[in-house]
Amino acid sequence: MSNIERVSRIDALKLNQGYYFHSLLGAAYEKGMISESEIEKIQLDCIDLLSYKAKRYTDNNSSSLRVELAEYIMTSNLYTIGLYLKTFPVADDAVNALTEKSMLDLYLSGRKIIDSMINSAKRRYSLVIKSILDNNNQFYKPTVVSAIRGFFKKYNPDYGAHENIITADYPTCNPIEDITGIEFIKKYLDFIYAENMFCKHFFPQDIDALLCGVDNRYEALVFNIFEEVLTGAIGCVLSGQNPCTLNISAAQAAALCEQIYLKNDLQIEKDINRACEKLIPTLQITSRTLQSYIKASLPKIISHVCFMKKNKLLDRVFITPENTLKNPKFL
């Protein structure tokens, strides 16, 4: 009996994660789980919450706010409530919470979640700093180290909980979509940490050589280091080389490309998945989280390989490292 899952009338996966509150309320109304009068009551309660927050914002010195500011605080409030509503494993229960509890109660529960997420993100940030890659890409460290530090300084969970604050110029391999605020930063740090931990299995000079092979001026490019390293390592496995050095010769790379040109997309997908299955034990990656992250990154790599094959550009995917040793500290 313990395996029986409750069926939810609302499919939580179809809800907009960025505007969860609105999305849930809309879905509940569509399914007839909530009446118009209940929605009006919720709206009034939201205005009361906004009024409460506005008083605190102005230190009780002003009974009015500029519309833009009021909307901004309202967005923050609904984002915070949305975070709490997301914690319900069954979305229908979140709808019940909306109708049974006051918006202030829901907000305060969400606010506790934000505090806990901030602490968790800070802990993750310290791990990211410890695992930072020795790499001169102009977007990597400035985003991962400096910008994130700036986020923690400037983030205002009381009135701007939904704000990203930073632009996170350095991209993660797996895109982070729909979410904002601390939720985004937490996930961004989780992803960067996983990517760092993977790249830590290689020497910085090997990564540098591979990236120089990708582009001699890679320092100025906006791209994801992990993605190139994972692709390089998979290329090594597919060529029968040791992936630890990320090194395949020009001849080996050319031979690999020739092989791939003969395959269809399904075969390429199978080959890359199989190569990944070999790569993980070869690099002695035991962390389940990291294993999952690597596997989650494969569809993007597979799709890139198939796209480049179609356009006869595979020589730009599997790269021969260029040992120019541009970075004097590797000399």
Added chain:
Amino acid sequence: MSFELMDFTSSILQKQAVNKILACNDFTAKYQLTLTIEQARELAETLSTTLRDNGRIDFSGGVVDKIIKNFCDSPYLNQQNYSETLNELTELFYYFKNQTLDRISDDDLIKWMNASFDNVCHGSLEMLAGTELERLARNLRYGYDPNYTEPQETEEENE
């Protein structure tokens, strides 16, 4: 499902405001100043329109009751000009709330308006708006003391 914040708060505000304005009659009666229901509705409408025109939202029925209680002992108010003056003061209040970049509290702005109206302006709303409140707004925007007065115009021109 969307929150049109301004529309939503506006309807709530008007209901609250009329009741708050009428409740002030008990306080102002001793100054021989009262508002009829019609005048209270008109004032609430002015409040709502002014907030909209100035891009502001109010959550507590507005500051009209505070304006009434501060101004009701003014020697320049009488039953004939009472309603019209309150409408204009309400418009001025929210306009200058924006012009002062919210750097002054509701209570302080009303007290400033009241003191200027009764003293240097001698009950002139034109002077209150055109001179005193303009000066206050400029001082607050530049981070000066609210009472700061620019040097003589001739000196300014020479500079």
